[in-house]
Amino acid sequence: MNQRKIGNFIAQCRKEKKMTQQQLAEKLNVSNRTVSNWENGRNMPDLALFQPLCTELEISINELLSGEKLTNHNYQEQSEKNILDTINYSNRKILKYSKIIYLLLIIFGLFIVISAITIFPSESSWGSIYSTIGITLFIIGIGLNFRHLGLWKQSLLLIITTIMTLFILLFSDYVNVARNHQAPRFRIKTAITGNVIYYDTLFYDVYRCYSDEKNEYWIIEKNKNPTIEDLIHYCK
Numbered sequence: 001m002n003q004r005k006i007g008n009f010i011a012q013c014r015k016e017k018k019m020t021q022q023q024l025a026e027k028l029n030v031s032n033r034t035v036s037n038w039e040n041g042r043n044m045p046d047l048a049l050f051q052p053l054c055t056e057l058e059i060s061i062n063e064l065l066s067g068e069k070l071t072n073h074n075y076q077e078q079s080e081k082n083i084l085d086t087i088n089y090s091n092r093k094i095l096k097y098s099k100i101i102y103l104l105l106i107i108f109g110l111f112i113v114i115s116a117i118t119i120f121p122s123e124s125s126w127g128s129i130y131s132t133i134g135i136t137l138f139i140i141g142i143g144l145n146f147r148h149l150g151l152w153k154q155s156l157l158l159i160i161t162t163i164m165t166l167f168i169l170l171f172s173d174y175v176n177v178a179r180n181h182q183a184p185r186f187r188i189k190t191a192i193t194g195n196v197i198y199y200d201t202l203f204y205d206v207y208r209c210y211s212d213e214k215n216e217y218w219i220i221e222k223n224k225n226p227t228i229e230d231l232i233h234y235c236k
Contacts, residue, residue, distance in 0.1 A: 004041030005067035011039040013057040027056050102145040109138030113169070122182040131185070135165055170203070177206055181218045200225075 014024050014035075021035040028035075028049055037043040045053055050061050063070050112134030120127035143158050170186060177184050184201050191198040195213070199206040200223070207219040 002067055003044055006044065006064065007039045007041035009064070009067040010035075010053070010057070013059055014039075017057060019056075024056060028052055099145065102141050105141030106138055106145065109134045109136070109141055112137065117185070122176065122185050127185045128187075131169065135169070138165065173201075174204070177218070178220060181208075183208075 014021070019027075021039070022032045025032045025035045030049070034043070038045055050064065054061050054064050057064075059069070113131050114134075116127045116130035116134060120130070139158060139162055142161050143154060146157055147154055149157065173185050176182050183190075183197075184199050184206055186201060187206075188200045188202065191200070195210050197208040197211045199208070203223065205221050205223055207221070208216065209219065210216045
């Protein structure tokens with residue numbers, strides 16, 4: 001489908017009807033700039049405007065898509081070609097807008113993750129909840145954006161993306177705990193016993209000894225699943 005040829009044909013037919021771009025635009029309820037973009041070959045009319053445009057210019061849709069007046073000899077042949085071109089054009093346009101939506105989904109997912117980590121304090125469980133939602137949207141966007149790769153490659157990409165995303169989040173959370181002495185965001189549970197706050201995460205345990213006191217200190221160890229008795233005497 002030759003957009004420039006079609007645009008020149010629209011301009012030619014419009015001039016033959018002694019209409020300005022503004023007059024044609026008003027008849028079709030579009031802007032003057034829209035008609036100008038058609039005639040310059042920058043854009044194609046929407047499918048819904050094909051029939052109204054052809055009615056105003058007194059041409060057939062087949063002639064519009066061909067970019068020229070057709071004779072009876074080549075009308076049928078050109079009609080079949082234009083049908084295929086229109087289908088391909090529509091598919092490309094849908095794919096273009098789909099990619100934009102998928103990209104926005106990826107960006108929005110990352111935005112939610114960053115916002116959750118920034119806005120909510122580490123003690124709040126809302127940070128991890130919104131981060132999970134953001135990660136889910138991010139991974140869905142990645143999967144949809146690369147669905148043309150095929151099932152196996154797409155599945156492998158999703159697995160790698162999921163692992164890397166979780167690794168980055170969990171590692172940054174660990175660094176935040178170790179350096180800044182803040183509660184882990186991605187924890188399984190929290191237990192408070194005496195002067196000890198215990199945070200259980202997937203890969204390590206965190207003990208906040210003498211919490212909110214001057215001699216407060218933090219201990220990070222591998223998972224041990226301590227009992228209540230262990231917690232009572234752990235920081236002594």
